Amino acid sequence: MFIFKRVLVVSGILVPKSTALPLRHFSAPSCLRSPKRNSPYSSVDSERYSSLVKSVMSTRVSSQTPETLSAEDEHMYGPVIKAQTPPRTEVRTPKTLHPFLNCEDAGEPEDAESGPPVRIGINRGQGRSSVPSVTRILQQTLSQEQIFYLERWKRRMIAELGEEGFREYSQNLFRQGKRFHSALEEILTSDPSGKDKSVSETAEYPPDIQGYMESVSHILRDVTAVRAIESTVKHETLNYLGVVDCVARYRGVLCVIDWKTSEKAKPFLSNTYDNPIQVAAYAGALNNDGNYKYQVESGLIVVAYKDGSPAHAHQLSPELMLDYWKTWLLRLEEFTEQRSIQASGASSENR
Numbered sequence: 001m002f003i004f005k006r007v008l009v010v011s012g013i014l015v016p017k018s019t020a021l022p023l024r025h026f027s028a029p030s031c032l033r034s035p036k037r038n039s040p041y042s043s044v045d046s047e048r049y050s051s052l053v054k055s056v057m058s059t060r061v062s063s064q065t066p067e068t069l070s071a072e073d074e075h076m077y078g079p080v081i082k083a084q085t086p087p088r089t090e091v092r093t094p095k096t097l098h099p100f101l102n103c104e105d106a107g108e109p110e111d112a113e114s115g116p117p118v119r120i121g122i123n124r125g126q127g128r129s130s131v132p133s134v135t136r137i138l139q140q141t142l143s144q145e146q147i148f149y150l151e152r153w154k155r156r157m158i159a160e161l162g163e164e165g166f167r168e169y170s171q172n173l174f175r176q177g178k179r180f181h182s183a184l185e186e187i188l189t190s191d192p193s194g195k196d197k198s199v200s201e202t203a204e205y206p207p208d209i210q211g212y213m214e215s216v217s218h219i220l221r222d223v224t225a226v227r228a229i230e231s232t233v234k235h236e237t238l239n240y241l242g243v244v245d246c247v248a249r250y251r252g253v254l255c256v257i258d259w260k261t262s263e264k265a266k267p268f269l270s271n272t273y274d275n276p277i278q279v280a281a282y283a284g285a286l287n288n289d290g291n292y293k294y295q296v297e298s299g300l301i302v303v304a305y306k307d308g309s310p311a312h313a314h315q316l317s318p319e320l321m322l323d324y325w326k327t328w329l330l331r332l333e334e335f336t337e338q339r340s341i342q343a344s345g346a347s348s349e350n351r
Helices: 028-032 046-057 066-077 134-139 144-190 207-215 275-287 318-350
Strands: 007-010 013-016 223-235 240-250 253-262 298-305 312-316
Touching: 134 240, 134 275, 134 318, 144 207, 144 223, 144 240, 144 253, 207 298, 223 253, 223 275, 240 275, 253 275, 253 312, 275 298, 275 312, 275 318, 298 318, 312 318
Parallel strands: 253 298
Antiparallel strands: 007 013, 223 240, 240 253, 298 312
């Protein structure tokens, strides 16, 4: 029987100090080394396995070709529907490009901007109906898309207000527009030079246009040298007429100005629909009308708001005016063709 006085710990193994066994037989590497395990691939025929890998890797044709993948996708998800390329939009040009400006009447007298604004009324005598107005031409040559949206808006308003309510609503808009234009005419004719125009006293105007007048107050400060107010212009060669709201300088540039009212914001020129075409048609007629001894190359569309928020002023540069003039000539040609077809149909019925 042995008695151990002290115990020595070697690598987690309790070893009595008094034992006669040398410590080198209990070294940590020999105690912790696990027995060698045989690899499961050691018995594999490496030569045969290598030849198999080479055979697979050397195959040039995949089992799934693009054709089979396409057939599989079609079976799982249905046939592929290829999008059609949209047709190219043909750029139309007028058959006859009538000049926008009248070069023979480019000069003007030195005192052209002095004196009261010109106002030429419409001749309501016999034969007036044979000359169509700009508004009528534009209304009768609307695109199918424009007609669709106008009809949809009309149906919504009738559904909300009823037939009688919608008729009254339309009449009120017309009356408001007339009062608004009358108020502007009063301001612009009282001081054509534009040195003292103020719309601060909005209480002087009817309640239904006070907001509109407040809306355009900041625009009027930049309107000077008023030359024409509510004046008729006529293009003798193209046989159409219109009534311009105003011809004046806006920030120093002579413009045909068109005043519009709106209950919704129209911050972009595209929101004004056919109004730029209308302004270009008026300017083209004015430039070829002998009653006006000057030429106008620019335009301005002012959209006033009923709630009094600042009006938007969309200025048309000479380049834009020329583009809209070409569009106007196309609409005018379309209108003329419509009238020709209607006239030939009427004459055939009378035979």
